[in-house]
Amino acid sequence: MGITKFLLILLSSGLLVLSFVKDNSKHNTKQETRPLVEFYKATAYTINKNEVEQLIQADKTFLYNNSKQLYNASVVLRDKNIVDTINANYIKQKNNIFYLKGDIYLENTKGLSLKTQSLIYDMNRKNIYNNHFFTAVYLKNIFTGKKLFYDINSNKLKANDIKFNINLKGGS
Amino acid sequence: MNKIFLFVSIIFSLIIAEENYLNINAKSFESNTKKNMIYFKGDVKMTKNDDILKCQNLVIYTKKTKKNAQQPIKYIATKDVTFTIVLKDKLLKGKGDSVTYTPNKQQYTIQGDAFLEDIKTDKKLYASKIYIDEKTGLIKIDGEKNKPVKFRLKLGN
Numbered sequence: 343m344g345i346t347k348f349l350l351i352l353l354s355s356g357l358l359v360l361s362f363v364k365d366n367s368k369h370n371t372k373q374e375t376r377p378l379v380e381f382y383k384a385t386a387y388t389i390n391k392n393e394v395e396q397l398i399q400a401d402k403t404f405l406y407n408n409s410k411q412l413y414n415a416s417v418v419l420r421d422k423n424i425v426d427t428i429n430a431n432y433i434k435q436k437n438n439i440f441y442l443k444g445d446i447y448l449e450n451t452k453g454l455s456l457k458t459q460s461l462i463y464d465m466n467r468k469n470i471y472n473n474h475f476f477t478a479v480y481l482k483n484i485f486t487g488k489k490l491f492y493d494i495n496s497n498k499l500k501a502n503d504i505k506f507n508i509n510l511k512g513g514s
Numbered sequence: 515m516n517k518i519f520l521f522v523s524i525i526f527s528l529i530i531a532e533e534n535y536l537n538i539n540a541k542s543f544e545s546n547t548k549k550n551m552i553y554f555k556g557d558v559k560m561t562k563n564d565d566i567l568k569c570q571n572l573v574i575y576t577k578k579t580k581k582n583a584q585q586p587i588k589y590i591a592t593k594d595v596t597f598t599i600v601l602k603d604k605l606l607k608g609k610g611d612s613v614t615y616t617p618n619k620q621q622y623t624i625q626g627d628a629f630l631e632d633i634k635t636d637k638k639l640y641a642s643k644i645y646i647d648e649k650t651g652l653i654k655i656d657g658e659k660n661k662p663v664k665f666r667l668k669l670g671n
Contacts, residue, residue: 482583504543
């Protein structure tokens with residue numbers, strides 16, 4: 343009888359310890375997701391020897407160990423002669439990839455302007471893609487569709503379920 | 515008076531804008547700016563005013579204008595091509611293995627088992643190649659040695 347009581351006490355105390363450890367681990371992850379630095383209404387520049395490579399303006403900027411999150415942001419990316427201007431409600435940048443959400447407007451010097459609600463801009467592979475509905479103007483042609491893929495270097499553009507309006511006057 | 519003028523000018527500009535644009539719906543699309551080509555695939559429907567062209571593959575050859583725009587210079591439609599063209603006094607329906615349209619010349623070329631029907635006069639044409647001049651409404655027909663041109667006319671009552 344005494345042994346059974348002892349075993350029951352041992353089991354319940356073990357469970358208590360386990361739950362405490364679990365709670366602690368949750369607390370630790372919360373601490374990890376806390377930003378290292380917070381900026382409000384800030385402008386950040388990335389400058390190389392010759393020019394400004396990146397310009398980021400945001401209402402809120404949170405910097406983490408490996409990533410940054412921007413709210414109500416405007417980003418200007420320059421690569422050689424191509425300049426991309428992007429506005430979005432939320433941008434997460436990790437490993438040189440921008441994950442954009444909400445009221446996205448992108449415009450570049452190669453003649454593409456784009457409106458959508460979700461977009462990924464991969465700076466490593468130099469491409470832009472999404473799985474959502476979009477409206478775009480490309481070389482003065484207006485079109486809407488889904489699943490956009492745009493290769494910046496080769497200037498190739500792909501999309502599905504397309505509705506394309508070609509300007510017969512060539513933009514005049 | 516000003517309001518009427520504004521209304522008329524809006525309507526007029528809308529009509530002009532509609533005439534300046536060509537609408538294309540398709541399942542997928544690819545634009546290659548270096549090659550100056552636009553590809554459309556799957557249930558392609560191209561409309562310009564009352565003209566309609568349906569096919570499975572459509573390639574548009576373009577040239578870049580000074581204003582950084584793509585201007586179409588040739589359209590080639592292939593696979594399950596059917597079309598309706600509205601001319602001054604003709605309503606033409608047809609099909610073929612491929613249909614080419616050159617906007618500069620305003621000319622359609624139907625190739626391979628080309629078929630053309632004038633709905634208003636109930637005339638039917640079968641040939642290897644049929645040319646349609648959109649400006650003049652003139653139709654030119656080419657046959658082959660083994661495939662002569664066939665006409666089918668509806669005789670009066």
